Amino acid sequence: MFDWAKQILKRFQPPPNWRVPVIVLAGIFTGTGLFVFYTSRAWSYVSDDPATCVNCHIMRTQYVTWHHSSHREQATCNDCHVPHDNIVRKYYFKANDGLRHATIFTLNTYPQTIYMHKPGQRVVQENCIRCHGNLTAMVKANVDLDTILAGNGKRCWDCHREVPHGTVKSLSATPYGTAPVPKTDTPNWLKKLIK
Amino acid sequence: MKTPLSEKIAKNPWIGWALFLGTMIVVFVLGLLAASIVQRRTEANLMNTPRYKIDEFEPRNEAWGMAFPREYQTYSQMSDTLFRSKYGGSAFRDLLDEDPRLVILFAGYAFSKDFNQARGHVYSVVDVHNTLRTGTPANENEGPQNSSCWACKSPDVARVMAKMSPADFYKTKWSAMLSEIVNPIGCANCHNPSDMTLRLFQIPLKEAYERMGKNVESLPLNKMRTMVCAQCHVEYYFKGDGKYVTFPWDKGLNVDDIEKYYDEYAFADWIHPLSKTPIIKAQHPDFELFQHSIHYQRGVSCADCHMPYVTEGSQKITDHKVQSPLNNMEASCMVCHKQTKEELIKNVYDRQDRVYTQKIVLEDLLVKAHIEAKFAWDNGANEKMMEPVLKLIRQAQWRWDFVAASHGASFHAPLESMRIIADGIEKASEARLQLSRVLATLGHNEPVPMPDLSSKEKAQAYVGIDLKKLKGEKEEWKKNVLPKWLQLAKEREQNMPLPERIM
Numbered sequence: 001m002f003d004w005a006k007q008i009l010k011r012f013q014p015p016p017n018w019r020v021p022v023i024v025l026a027g028i029f030t031g032t033g034l035f036v037f038y039t040s041r042a043w044s045y046v047s048d049d050p051a052t053c054v055n056c057h058i059m060r061t062q063y064v065t066w067h068h069s070s071h072r073e074q075a076t077c078n079d080c081h082v083p084h085d086n087i088v089r090k091y092y093f094k095a096n097d098g099l100r101h102a103t104i105f106t107l108n109t110y111p112q113t114i115y116m117h118k119p120g121q122r123v124v125q126e127n128c129i130r131c132h133g134n135l136t137a138m139v140k141a142n143v144d145l146d147t148i149l150a151g152n153g154k155r156c157w158d159c160h161r162e163v164p165h166g167t168v169k170s171l172s173a174t175p176y177g178t179a180p181v182p183k184t185d186t187p188n189w190l191k192k193l194i195k
Numbered sequence: 196m197k198t199p200l201s202e203k204i205a206k207n208p209w210i211g212w213a214l215f216l217g218t219m220i221v222v223f224v225l226g227l228l229a230a231s232i233v234q235r236r237t238e239a240n241l242m243n244t245p246r247y248k249i250d251e252f253e254p255r256n257e258a259w260g261m262a263f264p265r266e267y268q269t270y271s272q273m274s275d276t277l278f279r280s281k282y283g284g285s286a287f288r289d290l291l292d293e294d295p296r297l298v299i300l301f302a303g304y305a306f307s308k309d310f311n312q313a314r315g316h317v318y319s320v321v322d323v324h325n326t327l328r329t330g331t332p333a334n335e336n337e338g339p340q341n342s343s344c345w346a347c348k349s350p351d352v353a354r355v356m357a358k359m360s361p362a363d364f365y366k367t368k369w370s371a372m373l374s375e376i377v378n379p380i381g382c383a384n385c386h387n388p389s390d391m392t393l394r395l396f397q398i399p400l401k402e403a404y405e406r407m408g409k410n411v412e413s414l415p416l417n418k419m420r421t422m423v424c425a426q427c428h429v430e431y432y433f434k435g436d437g438k439y440v441t442f443p444w445d446k447g448l449n450v451d452d453i454e455k456y457y458d459e460y461a462f463a464d465w466i467h468p469l470s471k472t473p474i475i476k477a478q479h480p481d482f483e484l485f486q487h488s489i490h491y492q493r494g495v496s497c498a499d500c501h502m503p504y505v506t507e508g509s510q511k512i513t514d515h516k517v518q519s520p521l522n523n524m525e526a527s528c529m530v531c532h533k534q535t536k537e538e539l540i541k542n543v544y545d546r547q548d549r550v551y552t553q554k555i556v557l558e559d560l561l562v563k564a565h566i567e568a569k570f571a572w573d574n575g576a577n578e579k580m581m582e583p584v585l586k587l588i589r590q591a592q593w594r595w596d597f598v599a600a601s602h603g604a605s606f607h608a609p610l611e612s613m614r615i616i617a618d619g620i621e622k623a624s625e626a627r628l629q630l631s632r633v634l635a636t637l638g639h640n641e642p643v644p645m646p647d648l649s650s651k652e653k654a655q656a657y658v659g660i661d662l663k664k665l666k667g668e669k670e671e672w673k674k675n676v677l678p679k680w681l682q683l684a685k686e687r688e689q690n691m692p693l694p695e696r697i698m
Contacts, residue, residue: 035229
């Protein structure tokens with residue numbers, strides 16, 4: 001029944017004299033992988049908790065300005081910045097954008113002032129309408145990004161420029177704003193031992 | 196791929212080596228990635244670390260200001276006493292002068308001598324020196340007040356309490372700490388010096404929560420932005436002879452719950468000299484009444500309105516000029532409310548006017564009740580007759596004070612304020628009804644003659660306060676006695692090192 005699986009396993013089995021180093025290496029590989037998973041709090045990126053977004057400290061300004069806005073009580077980062085029409089698109093977009101952010105942050109290639117790229121703008125525009133549809137319908141603002149880019153409308157935040165992050169947004173704009181700080185890797189039992 | 200990998204490697208050993216090296220490289224790069232993640236997290240932590248090493252008990256606000264100049268600058272702006280709203284603000288207001296009824300209601304208690312609108316935090320120590328309520332103690336064993344009074348006035352309190360237990364601290368006379376407690380309410384009262392997170396250092400608050408079986412140690416940030424204010428802006432009392440500062444929350448935070456708590460202890464702040472009522476003094480139950488606020492229920496914290504975010508050039512900071520939002524409506528109210536400023540001010544004053552009007556109705560009833568009760572005593576009433584009357588006066592005055600003492604209540608919680616005052620009016624009316632029966636029994640069926648209480652002077656003369664004498668003594672004390680203690684404090688602080696630069 002599992003013959004085919006055994007066949008595949010066999011293919012990857014190292015010759016007897018190679019077995020030990022390969023097992024050790026595979027262990028190191030998996031262990032390091034697990035450590036990366038742990039230290040980056042990878043599991044938290046599935047959640048909707050804004051504290052996760054400030055894991056990258058360049059997002060502090062965004063976090064702090066949101067935390068001082070009236071959207072704080074109603075909307076988390078993800079309520080506006082990821083799609084909500086279906087779960088597949090939501091997590092595909094989240095993964096996509098998350099990896100893009102992680103790469104840019106890791107390689108230190110982020111700008112001093114962060115602007116949304118087009119896919120992000122599309123999603124935010126959708127989400128403004130998702131919550132404020134009853135309002136936007138009245139002013140014929142229920143347009144998607146393509147219509148706007150074609151010159152037949154405006155983005156919500158072309159007028160509502162202060163919502164919700166204010167207009168001061170550079171990385172150094174909120175030097176002492178209180179935002180959640182990522183917790184240390186060292187578990188408490190280890191700290192006590194070291195003491 | 197029919198031949199297994201091992202056979203291939205047996206033929207060409209380099210494939211084995213390539214596999215080995217390839218895996219090693221992947222592990223190495225993974226390690227680099229892990230190191231990078233850890234490093235970036237350390238960066239995030241360092242970003243919030245002050246560039247100066249501030250001592251855990253550093254009481255001097257200007258020392259903290261070295262690390263946080265912008266915040267300190269806005270904090271210092273609290274010295275401005277220009278703003279006057281309809282009922283509050285930071286301007287000097289002699290509340291006894293504005294409402295002489297208070298002199299009668301607080302007769303026999305220090306508040307009848309001197310009661311002014313509180314100014315900004317930066318005046319917390321100076322105003323305690325200045326007020327007639329603290330008297331003129333000639334040495335550290337004299338004076339009307341205990342050090343319990345200091346509990347909420349300065350970050351020095353924590354510094355001193357690190358050396359002596361809270362109980363020992365509260366036991367000392369107020370004057371004993373004049374040379375120790377000199378810095379006004381400031382940074383250390385709310386902030387952790389190591390990373391500037393919010394912290395609670397008020398022991399009474401922690402103890403109150405412990406007794407309720409709740410934890411105040413790890414609260415979400417936005418709750419903390421309220422709780423740091425709840426360290427002081429609450430109802431409290433001095434328990435027992437040790438004057439132990441205690442929050443009466445064991446049965447709940449509502450006006451009726453707190454009253455039950457006090458009644459169980461048969462507690463009274465003082466016995467009213469006119470009516471002989473055992474009175475409970477309410478002390479600014481702002482946090483308790485804020486629970487009934489629609490803003491609180493919608494998740495707004497104290498700091499959201501009283502310390503809003505402001506833009507300074509290219510930066511945004513929390514405005515540390517803690518003040519009435521009416522003086523800063525663009526940043527305070529209009530972040531959420533899109534109405535015009537005039538409209539919003541009208542909304543605030545509409546509520547305050549109504550609560551204020553009814554508050555005065557209750558005050559009038561209470562003043563009359565106290566004076567009528569005195570008349571009854573003078574005409575031979577006995578304790579058995581007066582007991583139900585005094586109970587009602589106590590209940591009515593507690594309700595009046597609960598709203599009146601919390602300056603923000605009329606806006607924070609207009610509905611609850613009105614409910615409390617309505618209750619108070621009912622109780623005060625009932626007290627006067629019973630008093631008229633007592634008086635009838637004693638053979639009096641006429642209105643009780645009322646003294647002229649139209650001004651602060653007349654009211655104070657009626658309760659026997661010689662304001663001129665008190666003021667003269669205070670001036671004398673400030674000129675000849677106080678400077679000695681302040682000199683001691685100065686010498687002590689000269690030996691305290693300033694924070695050192697660490698980054």
